Amino acid sequence: MLTKKVKKRVSLLSLVLILSVISIFLILRSLTSNILYFQSPTDIKNNNDINFNKKMRVGGMVKKNSITINDKEIKFIITDFDNELKVSYSGTVPNLFSEEKGVVAEGRLQDKKFFVADRILAKHDENYMPPELKEIIKKDVK
Amino acid sequence: MISNLFSMGNYGFFVWSSFFTTLLVCAIFYIRTRKTLKKYEKEFAKEIEDLSVEQKKVILENSKIASQVLSSYNKSI
Amino acid sequence: MIKFFSNSNIFFWIEKLTNFINSIFFIVLLVAISFALILSPPDYLQGDSVRIMYVHVPAAWIGLASFFCIALLSLVNFIFKIKNFNLISKSIAPIGLVFTCLAIITGSLWGQPTWGTFWVWDARITSMLILAIFYIIFILSYKLISDQKKADKISSFVAIIGSINLPIIKYSVDWWNTLHQPASIKILGASSIHSSMLVPLFLMFFVLILYCALIFLMKYKTEIIRIKKKNLKRL
The missing domain is CATH 1.20.5 (Single alpha-helices involved in coiled-coils or other helix-helix interfaces)
Incomplete structure (x- = not known):
């Protein structure tokens, strides 16, 4: 054939x-x-030749109870559960920005522990559920 | 209830514009595709009509498609 | 002679199928839209903007699946030279392009309220844009090349090369850090979308599939008539 x-x-x-x-x-x-849209705090810690003048993006979770807001800026901590990075940002944050949720910050590193962001993007996870269900899950965890 | 349907918890613009865009694009795409089909059907039917009587007879006997297109075209006018 | 009969047989079935889909289409559309916009609950985090997913995800699926079909048909066609397959992929391509573009548009309409931006150059979104470009090249290659055989060959080749992009799109969210979230619905294993939101999702998918079938049947019919017309001239 x-x-x-x-x-x-x-x-x-x-x-x-x-x-x-x-x-x-x-x-x-x-x-x-170049394809990696953002780096995690661990990537930054392990990277020895960081260009501090270059714009970059850092992503991870917003650490619980780490957000502090005053009139000038919002401060919070990005964590990937191994390493952490302090972020400072002034401006409006997206609606979905909150503690224990994904976030991507765009800006410049001051030093290896401190990041000044000029744009914040919220990263959504793959879970979708109605609000009532979320309450039930919360109660179960407690 | 109704106002909530329009505002969508302040996401109204994004929700409605995405549904509306999808609907609009689909409708335009459908109409255009249909128009092209009708145009081809019409041209095809005309070409058959323009043939001499004998040729037409041969084609209609041999080709089901030709006879179907012709009959559906004649029905539509 | 066999081909001739099969073509007219196909023609007969196209008519029947079109009539059937037309008869149920608007009922299914109404049910799906009311589920998607009214009956389904809002998301615990995204609120009502989750409803955009009900057009975005099916559109993206159709965009990917169409290209997969085209690539598969082109592969077989490239090896065995089956003429009908080319007609089929030619009829599918515009549908795939439209839905890929819709997925990108609705995606950015979702991205603005949730991420805080319309567009980012992350791996998922960029590879989706590349898919749209491959569709355009595919369509242009048989629109611009007048020599039928040459056009068939080049467009099949474009489809086969473009198919390498498909796994990249699918796994981009797993291989690299992206702003786009990982897949919620997995082929194996439980989906991370609550069942009350899966109902409108699959209903909308079903409606759009029916719509695609209607368009495809019309396009395929057009292609058959086009060929018949050419044959008529030869007589």
């Missing part, structure tokens, strides 16, 4: 496909740092 022509096409196609998959894989590998 498989004629010679068909076999030739199959081998040509699989060759092209394998080559392109490998090349795309290599391209993506080398671009990883």
Whole structure:
């Protein structure tokens, strides 16, 4: 059933496909740092050549009871449960910004422990549920 | 209840515009596709009509599609 | 001769199927919309903006699935040269493009109130944009190339290469840090969407699938008539 022509096409196609998959894989590998939309506090801790003047994004969870607000700025702590980073920001935050929720901050590092953000994005998780159910879960945990 | 439906807890603009955009795009896409189909049906029917009587007979006998298009076209006018 | 009969058979079934879908479409649409906008609860965190998901997620699924079909058909067509397959992928492509664009638009309408931005260049969103570009190249390759055989060959090739993008879209949220959340509905394992929100989601998906079927049938019919017309001229 498989004629010679068909076999030739199959081998040509699989060759092209394998080559392109490998090349795309290599391209993506080398671009990883650009594809990562944000870095975690642990990434920053382990990174030894940080350019402090360059804009960057840090993401993680807002630590519980860490948000303090005064008239000038909002301060909070981003954590990935291993390492933490203090963030200072002045401006409006998205509605979904709250404690124990995901957040991405865009701005500049002052030093390895302190980050000044000029934009805050809320990162939503994959859980969707009605409010009543959330209350029930909360009670169960307590 | 009704006002809540419109305001959507202050997300009204985003919810309604996304549903409205989807509906609008789908409607336009549907109408355009239908128009193209009708245009082709019409042209096809016309071409068959323009053929000589013998050719027309041969085609209608051999091609179910041709006869179907022609009959549905004639029905629509 | 066999092909000729199969084509006219298909033509007959297209008519029947179109009539059937037309008869149930508006009822299903009404039910799905009322579930999506009125009967389903708001989310505990996102409030009512969760309703955008009911168009965004099905649109994205259709966008991905369409390209998967096109790639598969192109692959078989490239190897075995089955003419009908090309007609099918030609008819699917515009549908996929429309829904990919809708997914991007509704996604940014959801992103503004929840994330705080319309657009970010994270891996998921960028790869979705690349999918839209592949659709455009695919469609252009048979719109611009007048030589039928050449157009078939090039467009199949575009689809096959573009299919490498599909797993990248699917797993971008797992491989890299993205602003976009990971998948809520998994093929294996429990979904992290509450069942009261899954009902409108699948209803909307069903409606949009019916809509896609209607468009596809019309487009396929157009393609068949186009070919018949060409054959007529040859007589």
